[in-house]
Amino acid sequence: MEKLIITGNQPLGGEISVHGSKNAVLPILAATLIVKGETVLHNVPELSDVTASVEILRHLGARVKREKSTLVIDTTNIINNDIPEEMMREMRSSIIFLGSLVTRCKEALLCPPGGCDIGVRPIDLHLSSLKQLGAQISENGSCIHCRAQRLHGAKIFLSFPSVGATENIMISSVLAKGKTTIINAAREPEISDLAAFLNSCGAKIFGAGESTVEIDGVDELYPNSHTVIPDRIVASTYMCAGALQAKELVVKNVRAAHLVPVIPIFSEMGCRIYLSGSDLKIVSPKRLKRVKSIKTMPYPGFPTDCQSVMMAALSKAKGTSVFNESVFDGRYKHISELRRFGADITVNDRIAVVNGVRELYAANVYSTDLRGGASLVLAALAAVGTSTVGNICHIDRGYEHIEKNLKKIGAVIERKDYEG
Ligand code: UD1
Secondary structure: OOEEEEEOOOOOOOOOOOOEEEEHHHHHHHHHHHOOOEEEEEEOOOHHHHHHHHHHHHOOOOEEEEEEEEEEEEEEOOOOOOHHHHOOOOOOOHHHHHHHHHHHHEEEEEEOOOOOOOOOOOOHHHHHHHHHOOOEEEEOOOEEEEEEEOOOOOOOEEEOOOOHHHHHHHHHHHEOOOEEEEEEOOOHHHHHHHHHHHHOOOOOOEEEOOOOOEEEEEEEEEEOOEOOOEHHHHOOOOOOOOHHHEEEEEEEEEOOHHHHHHHHHHHOOOOOEEOOOOOOEEOOOOOEEEOOOEEEEOOEEOOOHHHHHHHHOOOOOOOEEEEOOOOOOOOOOEEEEEEOOOOEEEEOEEEEEEEEOOEEEEOOOEOOOOHHHHHHHHHEEEEEEEEEEEEOOHHHHHOOOHHHHHHHHOOOEEEEOOOO
């Protein structure tokens, strides 16, 4: 196992570059199954979740090659229609393969997905939507068996704008017979990126990024190339690092429009943000100010994925900030670890109250989940002394070479192996 050793309270500055979006590339990888032939994807980050998706594609029969940040995926010959349990358990978004596999093979056999422990993560919306598209689904213990000769269009109302369910419906309906309408669809930028990829392959998806998405089924898709959007959550994490420890930090390769839900929060903290093309400069005050209230919401609300990293930044702000985590019911597991640095945070159900402290002090902590792990790295960067962050396999799911990138902006950080 590996850990990060971080000597904190060092000034950070300079430029840091944001890699391609994990949450955008994962559904696109699943979607390559329904595009027979060779798809070329650019700006694909080297993350363990991407490796897990590639392993699933290879198991199904696809040939996948990586050249730096470009992946070439050849799905001409698909030989399996099942995903082994150990592959499904690697990550939550393995469930996105359900729609693409049943579309491609007319039958799919898989078990419920794994992923970060951030609360109850049901898949009822995925399954009920596929049923509305005509799939026959039976669940037998830990196995989901899904069959359909050809899916058909349907009007699907989502009781919650689930990102994954919206993606599964989009992938399942592009080759379905007739028209599909998704009402109360998720509006995240990753949904629009999936639609952009599928449309470039001949799909007819209208309104992605809005609450109502319409899909006119087509008979065939043809392979194409696509460049994945930058990762807005990684950008926000680096902005938090800048807010905490840099007078000025330039975050490169961002899409400012995707950061609209977080930029006003940084302004409220007293940071100044300057945008120039795909560069974002954050200029931080001597001490950050509290933010009265942050409620996580589906896009364009404040992202739940940024809750923990923003909490780490605000743990050193002047005054009291209040968080309301409305998307996931178990997404405060990092708080007990943040407290080890001396952060003053209390939790009552979905509400977390952060009383900013002047200093954080080094601690030995363990990542509890992907974004929670990133929040611990931020706290360690700001803490006086040398900290260790263990269980970094969680962090590697979503941050490419985090220690190399942070080193470039002045962080004193090392990755080391450890036993047990
Ligand atoms: C995606 C992101 C994740 C992010 C989340 C919310 C990927 C790979 N992951 O996860 O980083 O935190 O969006 O922005 O893109 N729900 C149900 N039934 C379902 C599906 C979801 O009740 O069938 C509930 C969940 O329990 C949760 C809420 O809906 O409370 C949001 O989940 P969803 O939007 O589906 O998140 P994911 O797609 O899993």
